[in-house]
Amino acid sequence: MDFDFLTQLPKSDLDDRTFKDLVDECLLRLPRYCPEWTNHNPSDPGVTIIELFAWLTDQMLLRFNQVPRRNYVAFLEILGIQLQPPAPAHTVLTFYLTRAQDALRSVPVIPIGIEVSTEHSENEPAIIFSTDQELRIGLPWIRHFLTEERAGGLPEQVQNRLTNQWTRDEFGRWTGRQQPVFQMMPQAGDCFYLVFDAIEPLDGNVIALTIEGEPAGSTGINPNRPPRQWEAWNGVEWQPVLLREEDDGTRGFSFDDVERRGPSGLREAEVLLHLPLNWVPTTFSGYYGRWLRCRCQQSENDRFSRSPQLTTLLAQSIGGRTQASECSRVMNELVGESDGTPGQSFFLQSQGILARQDEEYLQVTPTGELPQRWREVGNFANSSAIDRHYTLDSRTGRIQFGPLIREPKHLQEEVQLRRQVQWQGHSFNQAQVERVETLERHYGAVPPQNALLHIVSYRTGGGDRGNVPRHALRVLKTALPYVRQVTNLEPGRDGADAESLEEAVLRVPRMLRTRNRAVTSEDYETLTLQASRAVGRVYCPQKQPGGLPGVVTVYVVPRVNLPNLEQGIAPEQFSLSVPLRNEIELFLGDRCMLGTQSFLQEPDYVGVSVQVVLGVETDFQQGAARLELRRQLIQSLYQLLNPLTGGRQGTGWNMGVPLYQSDLVRLIQNTLGVQYLETLQLFELRRETGWQRQLVTGGVIDPGLTGVICSWAEVQRQSAHRIQFLGEELEP
Structure with a gap:
């Protein structure tokens, strides 16, 4: 019986020499062992004998390559082991607009699936990234301007600087008399806060904060290294939002070399801030909204001699950031037409299929009926004859439908029952019919004959080639209105090639001990490695830090490219990205014991x-x-x-x-x-x-x-x- 419905793994030969290789090797040795033999033409009888023995050796190697490694691979196929597909690289794409967001002329939403690529060259094809989330550009209305002296981690004793002192026009510009942002003699930890409207969609927005203030001569700081830090509260911690010092046009409130004048006649400049992808509205000290702060960082060499004085504040959204993955999206691909037999298989046009999302599934359209949505499963072990199930090999793009399994006695019992009816004139006995039917079983439904099979959508990509450097993604492949420029301010990360057969052979013994459930620390390590090819190393201590019941801490080191060992790898490159963290947590969450929670952390x-x-x-x-x-x-x-x-x-x-x-x-x-x-x-x-x-x-x-x-x-x-x-x- 052929097990065509099982996974097909690539085979490796113990001896990969071909017939031609054997003949050529013998001819190369002739001058050494038989120098008087000079005629090496195919017509020579000696060469004919060499070809004969080469053919016999080739037949022996053919059988030799069947065992023992190929038998081991066959056992893996019976177990349903699949090679892990390549993992896509992730990065954050930043879109800059041709103009600021306007309430009257709104910039439309940047949808999911927008493709941005590297520049195409003669030797290297373009690497394409697609957005994973839609990007909404909001209107950053400033609701509160607060200050606090020697602030701690969270705002506690804040002072409102807007009430009865500044006014706001229809464009959201706040103006008024000069306001100090720190103490008169600034100290380390002094902060001023801007609280933005929580209703507006500002997650990942890039805002230009226009600041007007008095000339900087009296601040006494080095404008190239101003002692301040711009941060935004992301719900967990204060996240830096000033990516480069060049983005601060005020030069640390010094307004050094700034000629632009504001409404009050004082110098005016912009600070470009890249807000967190998840900018959570929070309530601190009775003020609700999205929090942004500028914190004073005094040092012996760089100090404010007195607080900067501001007269104008205006925030405008000039772009946005969103997560993207290295992939290309294929829409509504015709897979084939069903012939109505169990165990059918079809191949997609692409390989390296990424993990499926909710809108990515197989659609079966029987003749004269409405389309049906079929569900992908890992295997057919729990599929009945009416379950619309299929499997999809992410590495090869092979779609497989459930098989029909017959017991060895099925054919004999069926023939005997038909003989009794046709030759002996007996009628069908219901008990006998049910007995024959129990000897065969459908594992999953079969698409009707002539039914059309479509994949609504899927994404293909992955591999370490997606770990592109900063500013490599600059070609917008989808036309977007009001978008002036796109780039990646962060390098691509988490991309990894598909699993090799050798890696799978090493993984299987641990997988069999784990049995797809997380109980021991070794189980958590094994399953975390299975969650994604982007995982490099995993540590799960048997003695958990903190000792909280029901909480398991897993330390993850992501896989990182090693292009240049002469520079090493900085710890920032080992940080866990949000997509990788979500992928691992989702994978472990389905396999943890009831009441147990896994917590991922960096070493x-x-x-x-x-x-x-x-x-x-x-x-x-x-x-x-x-x-x-x-x-x-x-x-x-x-x-x-x-x-x-x-x-x-x-x-x-x-x-x-x-x-x-x-x-x-x-x-x-x-x-x-x-x-x-x-x-x-x-x-x-x-x-x-x-x-x-x-x-x-x-x-x-x-x-x-x-x-x-x-x-x-x-x-x-x-x-x-x-x-x-x-x-x-x-x-x-």
């Missing part, structure tokens, strides 16, 4: 910087050899201190495992060209200290129970490794 990344002075062998003291040795040492250090590929086993640095000085000594001394190690210093960088580089005196860096060692090169944080050879000066 506490601890940076390591190494400073080494060493002596090298004579052959490596000059020229290109010395440069190559330095490059090799730096690359080895970044590779060892990598959460994904580092560690003592080369499989990633485990959570909670400390770094000892001896680990680095062994690595350096085993490098070809190193004669001896003079000195070695360790420096650590932690998030809670602002990634400040600090010398380690104990010879060990302990990341803590939930920490992971990492390493990267950054000039501002001085996190790069430094290699000095004896006789030369240390590089800065």
Whole structure:
């Protein structure tokens, strides 16, 4: 019996030599073993004998390739194991408008599925991203202007600066007498808040905040590094919304080099703010709305000598941001026509199908009837003969309908029953008919004959090629009114290629122990890895931090491209993106025990910087050899201190495992060209200290129970490794 309804996995041969390869290999050995044989033409009898034995060997290899690995793959097919499809990269697309949003001439909604791509080149095809959510541009009406001295995490003792002091015109511009935004002698923590109307759809909007104030000469700050921070409350924390210092036209309220004048005759400039994708309306101190704040950050070198004075505030939406995935959407594709038999299969025109959404399904239209919506399932184990079910292999695009399974005795019993009716003249016995019917079973309904099959829509894409750099997506493939420019201010992340057969072979034993339910910590780790190809490593401690009953914390390290190991990977690149977090939480939520909640968290990344002075062998003291040795040492250090590929086993640095000085000594001394190690210093960088580089005196860096060692090169944080050879000066 052929199990055509099972998943089809690619097979790998133990020996992939063909008949031609065998013949060519024998002919290449003739000059060595039989130099007097010079006629290698196909007409030569000796060559004929070689081809004969090559054919016999090819037949042996054909059988040899069937076992044992191919049998193992066949067992995986019987279990219904499928290779995980590629994971799409995610990013945030920013759309800038030709004009600000206007109440009289409203900019229409940017819908789901808008495609933006990279520039097409001769060698590389364009990479297409599609928006995952619709983008609405609202009117940012300022309702309250508040200040607070030495504010903590949340607004508590605020002072209203608008009541009876400023007035608003029909365009939303607030004007009035000069208002200080901080104390007269500003202190660290001083804040002023802008509370926006909660009704307007401002999630992800880009606003231009027009500010008018007195000239900056008396503020006493460096306009290139103003001690202030623009932030918005996203429902969980204050999120920075000033992406670049160049976006602050006021130069930190100094209005340095600003010639533009406002209604009061004072200097006026704009601050460009990219608001959170989820800007949650919140109530603080009795004021309800969407909260934006500017916080004073004093330092010894950069300080306000007195508070800036403002006379005008106006907010306008000039664009918006929305989530996008690397995919192309296919609409209403004709799959084929049913012949009415069980176990039919069809192939979509594309491969690498992304996870289906609610509006992505198979539609079956029988002749003369209304279209029917069929439901996708993982397998047909629980499907009855009336269930409109189908399976879809995301990797190959294969649509499969349920089979008809007959017991071995079914044909014999059916023939015997027909013989009794046709030859012996007996009538059908209901008990006998039911007995025969129990020997066959339909797993899922069968589309009627001549019924047309359509996929309403689906998305195809995925792979690590979607991890594009910043500002790579600039080509708008769908015409949109009032859109001047589009770009990605964040790099593409979470893209991963499809699972290979070797990776599936390693995954299956753990999957069989888990049995698709999350109970133990190992179950949570295994299922999290299955949730998405974008997951690199997973840690679920057996002793949970906090000890809350029913809450399981899972630490996730996303898969990150490793294009250049000479620079390492900064901890910001390991942050969990919103789409990946949602995908994992949804996957685990269906498999957790009743009353158990999974909580995803990032490990506490601890940076390591190494400073080494060493002596090298004579052959490596000059020229290109010395440069190559330095490059090799730096690359080895970044590779060892990598959460994904580092560690003592080369499989990633485990959570909670400390770094000892001896680990680095062994690595350096085993490098070809190193004669001896003079000195070695360790420096650590932690998030809670602002990634400040600090010398380690104990010879060990302990990341803590939930920490992971990492390493990267950054000039501002001085996190790069430094290699000095004896006789030369240390590089800065």
